[in-house]
Amino acid sequence: MTDKDSLKTQKLIVGVFSVLFVVILMIIAGVEMKQSVSPSPIIEISGLNKRCVDCHTSKGIAVKAIDHWKQSMHAEQNISCIDCHTAEETDFDAFFCPESDIRVAKHPTPKDCAECHEKEVVEFTESKHAHQFWLIKNADRSVFEFPIGTRHGCEQCHSVSTMWPDGSVGECDACHAKHSFSKAVARQPETCGECHLGPDHPHIEIYLESKHGNIFRATEKDIDLNFKSDDHDQIPIDIPVCTTCHMDSDGQQPMTHNVSARLAWESQAPWSFRTVWEEEKLGDWKMKRGRMESVCKSCHSPDFVGVYLLTADLVNLQYNEMRRQFVYWTKKLTASGIISRLELDGKYYSDPVLNGWDEVPEDMMYKAWHHEGRRFRHGAIMMGADYTQWHGVWELQEDLGKMITWAAEKGDAEAKRWVDSNHPGKWIPFALYDIPGNAWGINSHINTTPFVYNNYPDYWERVYKNVEKAHKEGLLTDDQWELWLGRYNNKDHYLGTKYTEQNDSLYKHYQDLDKKDTEAFKKQAVELELPGESFWKY
């Protein structure tokens, strides 16, 4: 080899290895650096699990389930297929995988999850998510909603309380979607909204209508819901999702899978009542409310929280007084034989105070509880103004009116008198609760107009007696009564009437603007006569 050749070889070797080192090591360093930002989990699959994964992958069966599992904490912790799908011979869901000799459990139940997540499963079992109320409480709905109609309906959502043959209750993957079992997915409001939506309990809609939901939507790209809330000494996200208030730790209390632990009202029930659910374990409703208030106070002032929740509580109590009317009329109409229950061989298939379906008052009664009655109450407690108002109390009143009108048409004299009356008070055939002012601020003119304020000098005395009674009955706490009294004794301030005079000129300004609007619509719409002839004459 000449010197020249030797130098060429040398140059080649130095060049090749320099390039190799730079390219390969820079790529490795880059990959490392990228992983340092979001370390991708390292999944090890071995033994029996490798057989499952390899076979499923090669046959293309449930491969996405495997992909989802690979994203899970389970995969990271080396908890694989057979750890959850393990089966004893006598298990109700045991079967032999057709391609192997492996005995597999078809559907892991909360009993399997409890092997590792016992605390969570116990908490869940003690929550109303696990309760069988929809089977116990209702009349036989199959009369109205035949079984195939409910398979993918009621049964899908209520699978959250499945009572398995192995004695366990629940369905963990209702929220922790399999097979990633992600905390982030479970916390996503839409996960709750899979079931908590629609006319009967539009919770996701109420949430999205509220400031909470609005800010969540606006900022969600920066919000990481994948956290273990017990690891934090305060709520780690800046805007609440459903679980923040109902489940997560706020630093003062531990995270819980018992969604009933912070609920002070049974406001989904036909009558609102203070919760007694698992009182021995969870404490009374005041204790439960205390837990919820603690979360509220992570963001809101105690005064706001107090007034907001007291107002919502009064809405729940008010609903009962409205419902009393519906019950009064359906009972009366049933007793007088104007409406009747569904019956076969001496067994009733409907209930005049719950559901009936085939007569107008029964339909009104059902909706007044199950649809608008819930919307009225749930909207009020979760900042869903439109659901409290238009989808709530407005429809309740409308249905009450329709019901009494229907009774009048059928000849009920009392109902007829109601229909014939032109007294404005006919729309309030029940006692009222109220609170001077609201949680939002002092509005100087808003309380100058209500009919009840202007026509009943003893209005606040009547209300006082009702609120006092609710307090005495233990439906409001002492603190709430004190808060109410504070407002009652300073009504002029909270109602804003104290400030009416000083804002009269401001109010007049808007009245003038309104006059202009009225003139405009009169001119542009009301008084407009078209020259072309119409196609029907009365």
Add this chain to the structure above:
Amino acid sequence: MKKNIKEWFLKRVPVDVENTSKVMSEIMLKEPIPSHMKHWYYALGAAPLILFIIQVVTGILLTFYYIPSTEMAFESVRYITEEVRMGFYIRGLHRWGSNLMVITIFLHMLRVFFTRGYRKPRELNWVLGVVILFVTLTLCFTGYSMVYNQLSYWAATVGTNMIKEIPLIGLPMLELLRGGTEVTGNTLTRFFNLHIGFLPTILLVLLALHIIMVRVHGVSKLEGREDDEKTYPFYPEHFYHTLIIGLFILSVLSALTVILPPGLGEAANPSVTPNHIKPEWYFYGIYSLLKFIPIKLGIYLITIFVLIGTFFPFIDDYLRTKLPKVKVHYIFGILSAVLFLFFTVFEMFSN
């Protein structure tokens, strides 16, 4: 005025300016550089030096905020990364700087090795270079551990565990380094001390010696062309050459920091051992090898390999007299480089 200041100063620092600057210009500026150094990949010796300077500057800035305690280490790194203005950039330069420093040292070694730049009389400078490599790797290791996240905590635990395997002094050394039997706050302060004080000082001295040796011997010419290879003075061409490399490195570092900034990971938790512990990528080769063979055997093999590598100039010299036709350095060099790359890549993919 200017003259007065100069006189005032020279009275107080009596230096023979003229002679000194003449000597300095001979050493610094007129140093003859062999013409093969005009090729870029023959000229990477300055790159680690430039990176060392960057590491010192960014390192000093990082110490303004870094707190070496178990409670605050991770939090202070998070603070630097997420809250201090340009903190992520300085930390990124420092982290990437360490990576590039290792890579450029490798490149420099490849060139010196394959051109047999270590040949007589420059053997000792090769040995010095190998020591520089190990000091640099130790700096990388201590620096990485100081982030105090899960990965770095457990890498520190596993990494220091290897010291235990050294016969007799292994265990006392391990305890001295860790400040106890486990990796704790004591380890963190010790590593911090080593990382910002002892090791950089040692490295500075070694680098100075390394460069002095180069200057004393002169830059080595290509083998076989010692007599006819032309030279050119260090200044201006090679000086600017080096400057361009420096600016290029800074640009690459900035780009890398912006595109792939170092993350934080999870805060260290001594009570939770992660399923997968892995060191920084430059230790992948060793880490991977130790998975295949018993740890004691592995450590002995690596020690033997390192000893051969360190004293290779002498071994090579000896073998050339015995086997004049065999290019031993090519065989040893290519084998080492290929094995290193293989195990490093293998370890990455085995993750």
